[in-house]
Amino acid sequence: MRFGGVTAVNDLTLHVNKGQIVALIGPNGAGKTTAFNVVTGVYTPTSGKILFNGKDITALKPHKITQLGIARTFQNIRLFKELTVMENVLIAKHLHLKHGLFSTALHLPWARKEEKEMRIECEELLAKVGLIDLKEEVASSLPYGQQRHLEIARALATNPKLLLLDEPAAGMNPQETSELTHFIKNIKNEFDMTVFMIEHHMDLVMEISDAIYVLDFGELIAQGTPDQIQQNEKVIAAYLGVEEDA
Template sequence: MSVLKADNIVMQFGGVTAVNDLNIEVEKGKIVALIGPNGAGKTTAFNVITGVYQPTKGSVYFNGEKITGLSPDKITNKGIARTFQNIRLFKNLTVLDNILIANHLHVKSNFLSYTTRMPWSRKEEKSMRSKSEMLLEKLGLLSLKNEIAHSLPYGEQRKLEIARALATDAKLLLLDEPAAGMNPSETMQLSGFIHTIRDEFELTIFMIEHHMDLVMEISDKIYVLDFGQLIAQGTADEVKNNKRVIEAYLGVEEDA
């Protein structure tokens, strides 16, 4: 079953075509990677999927429903969450507060009931705090709940950003270069972490990543972009042995 489908997406900025006739399908429960050289159009594709950009042409579908034209917050409400290459936390707030803020997406009480401390709003707030702490516990971050976000090691900040995305009750998680800035040990831990959250939360994961060891290890399917054009797709073995991909991105093969 296809969770995400990008159908003939074209994204132009003036006379520049950043993405040209892009077709992608991400099946439920899979880990799928989008790779390619810098400037290939990967982040533009993510921005189209999440409603930051409206495509010049084409449509995006989530669980069979057309989401093209929806605002980013409405797309998040549908069950799509995203992280960014540059970590975007509320860095001066605690770990727990970062999760609580994400949980407010599903709050039913209004501002007045919160400020007047109405019984139902207090009950909802207590439930939200409990849910946030349970999420942190599942992800091994509960012991850090009172730590200020910017004081965490880089790898833990990345985990917190992913945790915050999960707090929106996402079913499709878009990861934009999750291993950026990580050392080899942190990258290895991230690989296990991505598998764990996929299984624990029954997620489908679509990621952009330049770290090829990570991509080849965890991806069920890989799409390759070059100058906005899809040049290859397939399993890790199929992609790494594709001559066009080698020439455009992975490097020219050496003579045996």
């Protein structure tokens, strides 16, 4: 992915297999979020392809990619702050509505039935992620950690097969990070979810990842299991630097 004369991501090849939690890590400015933006259709790559379940999704718009089963969160929480927890999740659920605006405006029977079913599904989702008791709370009133959980729940409401998390632990204290670690594990198991995440909190990454890819200056410098990555000299150098020769 190039922006003018700047190559943000160069010759990146990676695989996220069904049922895995895969992490993309690297120093600030390594190209991680750019890679996410390419996968989700925010950017069209300068060259190369994005394949999802064997289908080329490279030129698709973000909403089409979401409909195919890829959902994401953002480093900066993007909730509808003045809406309730339930309303935030309902908005995402509307992606799969079968009836149109006309039917909804006229309160036609099939539209009312679908809306009722949708609300039940959202309540079931909130129960699974531990937010059901907060469903009528305004999103902005929630503690930071629960706002992050809600953002992830809203992504789950689109019925994804692949969930992309962009620095989900950003801004969290150790207790919140620990709770998030368990939360991601639970949703992976509860929803049979495949997770692809960017994260700087290495304790979280090393505890839950099946595979890790490491970017530095837009280049893939390492890939492997958590144990392999922790011992990789290129990764250590990228994060800690190396002494210059005298």
